[in-house]
Amino acid sequence: MSLKSQEAKIQPVIRCESVYKIFGENASQLIREAAGKIDVEKFKSEGCIFGVNSASFEVHKGEMLVVMGLSGSGKSTLLRCISRLTDTTAGKIFIDGEDLLAMKPKELIEIRRNKMGMVFQSFALLPHKTVLENIAFPLQVKGISTKDSIERASAMIELVSLDGRENYYPRQLSGGQQQRVGIARSLAVEPDIWFLDEPFSALDPLIRREMQDEFLRLQGMLHKTILFVTHDFDEALRLADRIAIMKDGVIEQIDTPANIVLNPATEYVAKFTNNVPREKVLRCLDVMEKAPKGAKFSKVNVSNKAIIETVAEQVLGQSLPVPVLDEKDKVIGVLNRKTILHVLFGKNEAA
């Protein structure tokens, strides 16, 4: 409880209040006529298309929100609204409490130069600049001296393990390497907010996996506030603190990976979660039960952050409930064989 109230006091880094992005020739006129109240059916009958339909959410400092959706679901549009690469039709977006949509071009350039970094699906590297120059580019645009920016860019190259490729041109690199450059470039100005637009979608499955690991390693070091867009549900599960699932511009559900897998809010979400191997997603603390008072525990115990898959065999081998320990080795719950079977085979089959 105390944790939650603390969170409420801290300002969210990104806050969206019923953000709309509506495409269509007469969209702006209809908005003016609507005067704040948007009737979706009316707009649609006039031939408008909703890229983003009333998106409201917050992202807190150090949190990673993954926006998941299939193509055409409006996930990239939402990201582009928040980075102001497209104009938002209606609604409000606040970055650290400041009204993003009210910013003048100059302020926008300032905030992009200092607070935001973005990684693109097609890498979007400048073909005429070397790796080093690409990474130094946002610094040089800012007016930082060549010496300092090169120094900083070299540090970034080390961070993404591209040492020795400083003077290559993008076309001389593989896709994974190019995206490392893209990541290094987006981090060069040390932004607080990190936007990633399907950063690994253009890569081969093996490289994608490797880059996800690399990405988690970086985030473990840097603790950025992240908005990550993907069409890959597994990727979302792997990376996210929270996932927002979008369909036709609407956020269908926004929750932690475990809650989404356990309690899909809509049928659409359930379609994704049905085939997810839950033992690979859920952690002990997601499914544990309260420890009955005075009951006997087995001698084996498990950590609360452990993935079920890794402990299933252990738990199934015990006749007594297995205690779940937190970081301070305090028992915070128990796992029964039945729970594990539920996770492994689904509720119905196990019953």
Add this chain to the structure above:
Amino acid sequence: MGDTAAGVNLVERIKRSKLLQLFLLICAFLILYFTITPSENNYLWRLPSLFAIVPIKLNETVNYLMFDWFPIDIWNADIEDYEESALLKEITRSFSRAVLFFIELIREILLGGKKTIVAFTSWDFVSENEWAVWPALPWTVVAASAVVLGYALKGKWLALFVAFATGYIAVFGQWEPAMETLSFVLVAAPISVILGLLFGIWAFKSKRVEAILMPLLNIAQTMPHFSYLVPVTVLFGVGDHAGAIATVIFATPPMIRLTLLGLKAVPPEVGEAGMMNGCTKTQLMFKVLVPSARQNILVGVNQVIMQCLAMAVIASFIGAKGLGYNLLLSLNQLRIGQALELGICIVLIAVVLDKLSLAWAKKQIDYFADQSFAQRHKYGLIVFGILIGGCVLAFIGTYLFQGGINYFYLIPHNKGITTEPFWQAGVDWMVDNWYAQLQGFNRGLIINVLVPMKNAYLGMPVAATFLLTMGIGFIVGGLRSALIVGGFILFIALTEWWDRALITAYMATFAVIVSMILGTIVGVVCAQSTNSSKFILVVCDTLQTFPSFIYLIPVIMLFGVTDTSVLIAVIVYATIPAIRYTVEGLRNVPQALLDAGNMSGVTRLQRLRTIEFPLALPHFMLGINQVVVFALFMIIIGAMIGTEDLGQYILKALSDKNGIGNGLMLGLCVAFIGLAVDHVISTWAKQRRAMLGLE
């Protein structure tokens, strides 16, 4: 009842079948053709020349602007007093002077001279001081540097070719005019590139500018070269600078187009990345978008250079010096041998510049860190060495060659070897031996084909023309296309040159038909194998770099100064795009479809007929578009050796002091013929491509 049902059925069928519509249209056209009586007062026969007044008004306006509007006082150094002069005249004059200065500057770097020094001092100063002469770069230095450039950009084959070309030019004594032409290109091309870049960026930034610019570019690129010359002579006078300015006007449109194309082709994410990195608008444009569009923009530069060279020959009509001027002289004197040699020089320069600039466009910057100063500046150091070596060689030459000509320094005009007598003898021999056959062919063609065709065109009532053209427009693109085509034709019909336009149209039709047949046959044959299609495309590329003028030389050699000559030149010139588009169209049919066809067991001919042709057809049609434009250009240039179409009148306007109005109107007439055809064909090709799912 049955009759009405059949009637409805027929209407339905006509609505559905475009072929049926076309058939009905042709029937209606023929009825009109034979029923309307030729008479001056019959508006169905010829429209009144309502626009006849326009050129006169245009002339008056321009004259007023040039000589009377906004008089200002100008200091005249000769009479040491202020003089009254028109503002516009002074502006164009100082502009001319600036352009001329740069041409002279480059020319004197290459060939030596006094005019640049004069520009900073005075003629008196130069004549008093013997030493005040800018020395020329020895030709060996220029040639060797070009060879090094070729090597640096592409490798040894290009270097060898450059060596051959420069060697040829020097040995045949054409070094001086060649450098004059080059200096002219080196001034006109950068101006065109900068202008094109600026306008391209502007059009990219503003949809409205693009909407205004596009139709202007369409007109500019279909106006014949000659019609640019007239207004330029009026505004800027005659001479090298006027030629350069006309060239700039002619060469800028493709640069604008390619800049715009390049900028639009930059992936949107690259622009977004620039924005997210916090670029200002200027930074975004010049640090992100323009460099990312580099390749397309450099192809634009290549186009500009080629257009400049093509125009360099035509600009000699208004006094641009160089190879073109000499070529014109020798053609006028019917010295075919000399014309041939000059033609080859121009072609060599064209091909060299084309290859060099394309190599530059395609060149990727390479990994070069951790290299020593000498390695990084390898080519610069070599050129510096060549400069010193060339100077030393030239110095030695002063002792070696007695009699005033230092062959290691500059080879004066026409002091090289020449093969003219050989060619002349060849021409004489051909005239002696083949005269009867050639003339027989010539006469046969004129009497049996050309004259009847011409008369058929001239006997066409204007109403029938409108019905046919607008009808085709309607069938292809609906009412909008019909109105657009009708508008273009109406403009021409209201001028006093309708009959001339019909003659131009007849020549164009004849040439286009023959070119298409030839081009399709050659194209289909060559497209059968990868190697032969590559080969023919290289041949087409090379032929296309030749300035159009060049094509007149061999035909005059064979057929003398007749309509046949012009038509054959036109056909040869226009067949190039026909071949190219046929080959490209056939080669671009997706491999998967060919495989699918093969697996269904088609024979080679069946595959061609049922798969390759239908899919390549839209591309063929765009080829026809090019063929028409090429043919029109060449017909107008053919006026130089005597035809009686629009081109002849444009040529006349050139020597007329009040020619500006006529020149422009005539140019527009030619452009509108081309644009009408272009509109119909590209509308059709677009629909067809959309239908086939190719876009």
